[in-house]
Amino acid sequence: MFETMDDFTDYVASFYLPSYPDVLYPIQGLTKKMIAEASFLYLQMCCYPSFPEYSWGDGDSLDREHVRDILLEKFHLSWSN
DSSP: OOSSHHHHHHHHHHHHOTTSTTOSSOEETOOHHHHHHHHHHHHHHHTOTTOTTOOOOSSOHHHHHHHHHHHHHHTTOEEOO
């Protein structure tokens, strides 16, 4: 679905990064660097059998939601009002 990891992080940002125009679900305190870090972590988790619930879906909405969950947990973020 996406050619580069930057394309995928832009996709995630378009849903959650408060500074993006028309963002649907802003997450307070989120940065692009956090998205990149969580995306990399998610890709690593997809490669290990100890995380059977994760498998890369070519950057689909489920991948985006998994990255969102990692962001909320790892960085102790919350939804914006």
